[in-house]
Every structure is written in C-alpha cells, then in structure tokens.
Amino acid sequence: LERNITPILMGGTGSRSEFEEQPDFMPDCYESGTMNTGGIAGLGGGVNFVLKKGIEEIRAREEQLTSLFIEGITSIPGIRVYGCRDRCDRIPVVSFTVDGVDPGEAALELDEQFDILSRPGLHCAPSAHKTIGSYPLGTIRFSFGYFNTDGQVHSAVDAVYQISKRGCPLRSVIKYGGTIYETH
DSSP states (O other): OGGGOOOSSOOOOGGGTTOSSOOSSTTGGGOOSOOOHHHHHHHHHHHHHHHHHOHHHHHHHHHHHHHHHHHHHHTSTTEEEESOSOGGGSOSEEEEEETTBOHHHHHHHHHHHHOOOOEEEOTTOHHHHHHHTOTTTOEEEEEOOTTOOHHHHHHHHHHHHHHHHHHOOOOOEEEETTEEEEOO
16 A cells, blocks of 8 residues: 555655665655755744743734834834734734835845845735735835844834935924934
8 A cells, every 4th residue: 555655756765875766665765855854953943942932022022123113114204004003913014115116126225225125015915905005016014023123123214214215205304213314
C-alpha cells in the first residue's frame, strides 16, 4: 500500500544523493529534500518568546506603536486614515492615503528615500477598497510589531510628512513630537 503513494514534488534524494531519482525502498522513498530545520527552530523560538513575554504585553506594545503612528499622521493635513482610530479596536496595521500622491509612488519614495518598507495598493482586496472609497489606487499600509521602536514610528511620521508636502495643496503649521512642520 505504501508504494502507491508518490510525492507531489521531489527534491534531493536523501540517502542516494548520487542519483537523480528518488530511491524506491522504504523509508528512503519518502525522504525528499531536507527538513526545514531552520524554520522549525524559528517557530520554536517564536513560541517561546510569546510564552515568556505574554500576549498581553505584546498586544499592549503594538497598540502603543499604532496609536503613536495614527496620532502623528492624523496631525498632517492631507492624510486620510482608514479604519477605527481607537487602538483597542484594531490590529497594528494602518492604511492611509496622502492627498495628491499615488500610494505606489509614496511607498517607493518611503523605501528609496527613507529606508521604510510599506505596502501600497489594493492589498488583494479590491472590494474592500471600493467600499472605503480608495479604489482603484488603494492605500499605503504600515504594520507594526513588538520589536519596532518609538523612534522608528517618529521617523515614519516624519517621512509621511515629507511626502505630503508635495501632494497636499493646503498650507498650514502642525506640531508633532516637539517638531513644528509647515505644509505647502
């Protein structure tokens, strides 16, 4: 019965590395490739970290970072944040648009000029973007995690501000984190 089962994909040949074909004897015939030992160890490390820190501490940190970011970018004219503003009612993901700036162009500038990665576009959810009114360009999406720093969030807010200056037709002064910004 076991010999009627064939692998979908074959990789290395395990015990018979000198051959291109999988061995035809048990158990070697099921030992294609090498186990993802690094991935298994990483998963174990991640689980141990969560158990040590606790979900509550991790969640609180993500909420803090998300609130800091939303507070910063909503103080910039021409920024529209989608979703609930209450950090308790959202995950640490923020989607927004910058008036007059294509989300793809903004994400490219964030990457190339500020070394900040974001995800632009429709996020494989065109119907959701139609519902919130950001179709067909989509939004810019930032995601925060436990290991992000407050300084990284402040840098991200500053970068969004810099990008907004070229797309926002309003001229005003805003203050965030002790810094005064003027929009053009």
